Amino acid sequence: MSDNKFIPYGCQWIDEDDINAVVDVLRSDYLTTGPKVLEFEKKFADYTGAKYAVSISNGTAALHAACFAAGIKEGDEVITTPITFAASANAVLYQGAKPVFADIDERTYNIDPKEIEKNITNKTKAIIPVHFTGQPCDMDEIHKIAQKYNLMVIEDAAHALGAEYKGKRIGNLSDMTIFSFHPVKHITTGEGGMITTNNKELYEKLLLFRTHGITRKRELFENADEGLWFYDQLCLGYNYRMTDIQCALGLSQLKKSDKFLSRRREIAEIYNKAFKELDGVIVPFQKEDRNSSWHLYVVKFDLNTLSMSRRKIYDFLISQDIGVNVHYIPVYYLSHYKKLGYKKGICKNAEKLYEEIITLPLYPKMNDEDVEYVINAVKKVVL
Numbered sequence: 001m002s003d004n005k006f007i008p009y010g011c012q013w014i015d016e017d018d019i020n021a022v023v024d025v026l027r028s029d030y031l032t033t034g035p036k037v038l039e040f041e042k043k044f045a046d047y048t049g050a051k052y053a054v055s056i057s058n059g060t061a062a063l064h065a066a067c068f069a070a071g072i073k074e075g076d077e078v079i080t081t082p083i084t085f086a087a088s089a090n091a092v093l094y095q096g097a098k099p100v101f102a103d104i105d106e107r108t109y110n111i112d113p114k115e116i117e118k119n120i121t122n123k124t125k126a127i128i129p130v131h132f133t134g135q136p137c138d139m140d141e142i143h144k145i146a147q148k149y150n151l152m153v154i155e156d157a158a159h160a161l162g163a164e165y166k167g168k169r170i171g172n173l174s175d176m177t178i179f180s181f182h183p184v185k186h187i188t189t190g191e192g193g194m195i196t197t198n199n200k201e202l203y204e205k206l207l208l209f210r211t212h213g214i215t216r217k218r219e220l221f222e223n224a225d226e227g228l229w230f231y232d233q234l235c236l237g238y239n240y241r242m243t244d245i246q247c248a249l250g251l252s253q254l255k256k257s258d259k260f261l262s263r264r265r266e267i268a269e270i271y272n273k274a275f276k277e278l279d280g281v282i283v284p285f286q287k288e289d290r291n292s293s294w295h296l297y298v299v300k301f302d303l304n305t306l307s308m309s310r311r312k313i314y315d316f317l318i319s320q321d322i323g324v325n326v327h328y329i330p331v332y333y334l335s336h337y338k339k340l341g342y343k344k345g346i347c348k349n350a351e352k353l354y355e356e357i358i359t360l361p362l363y364p365k366m367n368d369e370d371v372e373y374v375i376n377a378v379k380k381v382v383l
């Protein structure tokens, strides 16, 4: 047993080669806008199979940039899931548009395409499906709806680096896909993010948005006769760049992503086997044609058959030094959303799920002893 050791729900894995990659950049000429940025983008595009990849300061900025590039503006509506991190919906608010929450599938906990279609109005401009825990959403059905109503699809793949949908890796299926490199995600750069796309026009818009809206590409200027010092600002962008320091770390981490991924899958398999046996515990359902990247391991408790409430289970596991969590509080339960007028009752399945779930620790550096320790603690709850 791992005594006196806190097991977090997620954690990075940094080795000496990652540290050396960062130190090399610190000794070089470029700390930002240098060669490591382009190299990371190229390698990341290759990994996901996308034509273009744009590095950006974090996953939230990636969502913001994608909403900008999709042309989301005041008066528009964008459909997403309430079972996500607030950033998926906040990005829509940044653009002055309205997030519309569509309910989830009871089994996968991903956004339900039928619920998306129910929520479409003449103001709907885009869909942001979130591959919750790393299991890809029903992308064929979502693309069909998008085509029928002429909507953009921005995949929030913050959980889904390396995940597969019908044998294809997430990252080149939709108009744009966003990733996060926060330390609990699959690979880390401290803070960082990426947007992948196959569309050149969207790619150009993302680049502009990331750098103040400013460009030195003379073919884009209104007046190409200006002196060579001249740059132009074509729209209101931000400084959302990643540094070369971060991109060097990202490159080093990306090399290990398959190793990280297979360890995540191994741990999920151990959990599945152990918890399938237990009454009162419902293991995550996986569709046949998906290969999850297992960012999170979310168990659902059948609280009718258990003597403990979810709060008691949570408190007990924390008391055992297990860093459990709840992913997610439905976004529209949060005060900022309440102030905007969202009320309980919008998404029944999501609200029910929220009462019944707990996220258990899952990260590649977790050893078998830690996994056993978590399993035994859960057994104490239900047996």
Ligand SMILES: *Cc1c(COP(=O)(O)O)cnc(C)c1O
Pocket (backbone or CB within 6 Å): 058, 059, 060, 061, 084, 085, 087, 088, 130, 156, 158, 159, 179, 180, 181, 182, 191, 192, 193
């Ligand atoms: C982590 C996360 C984000 C935001 O990414 P950051 O890099 O932390 O800004 C967005 N959506 C989901 C689903 C996430 O898990």
